[in-house]
Each structure stands twice: as structure tokens, then as C-alpha cells.
Amino acid sequence: MALRTLTLLRYWNKIQTRCNTVHAICNKIGNREILGNYTFAEPTYIDHWVFPLSTLRYKEITPNIQTLRNKEKGDWRHLSIAEKKLLYRASFRQTYAEFSAKTGEWKVILGVVLMHCTVSLWIYLYILYYINSSLPVSFKKDYLLAKYDRLDALNTHAWRNLTSNR
Template sequence: MASFLMRRALLDAVRVPAGTRSMSELAKIGNREWVGFGFNGQPNYVDRPDFPMPAVRFRPDTPDVKALREKEKGDWRKLTLEEKKALYRASFRQTFAEFQAPTGEWKGIIGWGLLLASMSVWIYMGMKLFVYSPLPESLNETNQKAQLRRMLDMKVNPVDGLASKWDYENNRWK
């Protein structure tokens, strides 16, 4: 059933011409001008450095923008800097420098990471203090030395183990 639905969806996608759009898609963009294909063929606006030309203009056409567009068709030297900026802002929300500028989001991520690390250390310390029982007596340094001496005296594994590395005549490690 799933493969049938997938095949059906793919066939429907192939059969519909790219220029044909439903009224619901056109209602989403309002009275903004559709100026290109976009990065996925849908009438949406996204600032992307890898695909710098969005499918629709950022702002809808107002009488001011329409007048500027008519003036734009003539000599660009007659346009003032403010008019050029207004035309740019009607088509694009941000400049490349604006949408590629660092946001400082990394600071929050580092902060949350350090907070979680700090909480885990406090939880570990609480568990060590209140939950875990104390270490057994056999893990004290003096008891471990006595255990080692006992193993050497018993000559435990004398061929290739611990006792093979002890010099019994000079009473030291080889």
C-alpha cells in the first residue's frame, strides 16, 4: 500500500507542470510578485547563501514600491541611495552580510553544556556521598602492599606472572 501511494505521489508530481500552481499556494504569497523558481520550486522566501535568489519578493507591492519599480526601469544614476535601498529591501529581507553575521547562538549552547556538566558532577558527588557504600578494607594502600607481599611469598604464577618478575635472592623487582 505504501509503495502504491509513493508511486502515485511521484507520478502526480511529475505530471503537474512547474508553472501551474494551486490557488492555496498563491494565497500564501498574497500580492507579492513571484520572480523565480526558488530553491525548491515553491513560492516561498528564504535567505540562503547557497541559493541567493528567492522565489518571491520579500514585501508585497505597495504604490510606493510600484512607483520605484517604474523609476528603476530608467537611468539608475537618477535614483537616490535611499531609493536604491528601498528597492533592495522590497525584494530582500537582509543583505548577505546581515544574514551571514554570527548570531552569538554558540554562547547559549556552551552555557547549557557547562550547566549540564556541572549538574552531572554534583549528581556524581551526591551519589558518591549518600548512595555508594565505603570502599572495602582490602583497597587500602597498606592492605594492598600486604596482599602483594603475600602473593610473592606464595610464588603465585612463577613462570610468566607476578612472581617471575621478583628477584627472590636480592628481595627486589627484576
């Protein structure tokens, strides 16, 4: 009995959440018509070539657009070109050619990237010539040879001490 009650409560919570979501969606989209299945979690309007048909109409339904929609159900030859354009603009914000037109934004991005590369190169050259102009003494060949000789002598001396103690 308790399990059944918990199941019913969980189901009731899902229904309440779904109802709240529907009310929130209706508050967001206003008086716009939902056309089909949702592309994302809720109905949205997107002008993009990946989603050629949006799930919402672009504009809200006004009396002028509603009369044109009723007139649209008949013969399209009775509609003028201006009315057809108004109907199209009520459903879509931009045409395919408008939203897929080239903007030239890549030029700005390329310019910024090249400026960063130039600044980085100048910083690298400054560090190379003015900060790291000479290596420490410990990197010179004579010093390294002397260090290896000293280590060899120390290791030989330590090895003799270890073997003589046994």
C-alpha cells in the same frame, strides 16, 4: 477502454491537485512577485547564505514600489540613493552582512551544556560517595573464594553421581 478511463481519471486528479496547489500558494504569498524556480515545494522567502536569491520578493507590490520599478528599467543614475535602498528593501529583508552577522548565541549554548555537565558530575559524585559507599559482602575476596570452592565441591559431587549411575 477501462484502462484508458482510469488513466484519464488519474491525469485529471493530478491536474486538479496542481491547480489547487497554485491557488493555495497565491493565497499565501498575496501580491508578491515570483522570481524564479522554487527552492522547495512552493515559492518561499529565505534570508540565508545558502540561498542568496530567494524565489519571492520580500514585500508586496505597492503603487509606490511599482513606479520605482518602472523608473528602475531606465538609467540608474536618475535614481537617488534612498530610492535604490527602497527598491532593495522591497526585494530583500536584510543585507548579506545583516543576516550573516555573528549573534553570540554559541555562548549561551556552551553555558547551558557546561551547567548540565556540572549538575551531572555532582549527581554522579553524590551517588558514588553516599549511595554506593560500600560494596556488598558478596564482592569481598574471601566470600568469592568460598563461593568458588562450594561450586567446585557441588560440581564434583554431581559428576560422581552421574558417572556412578551408568
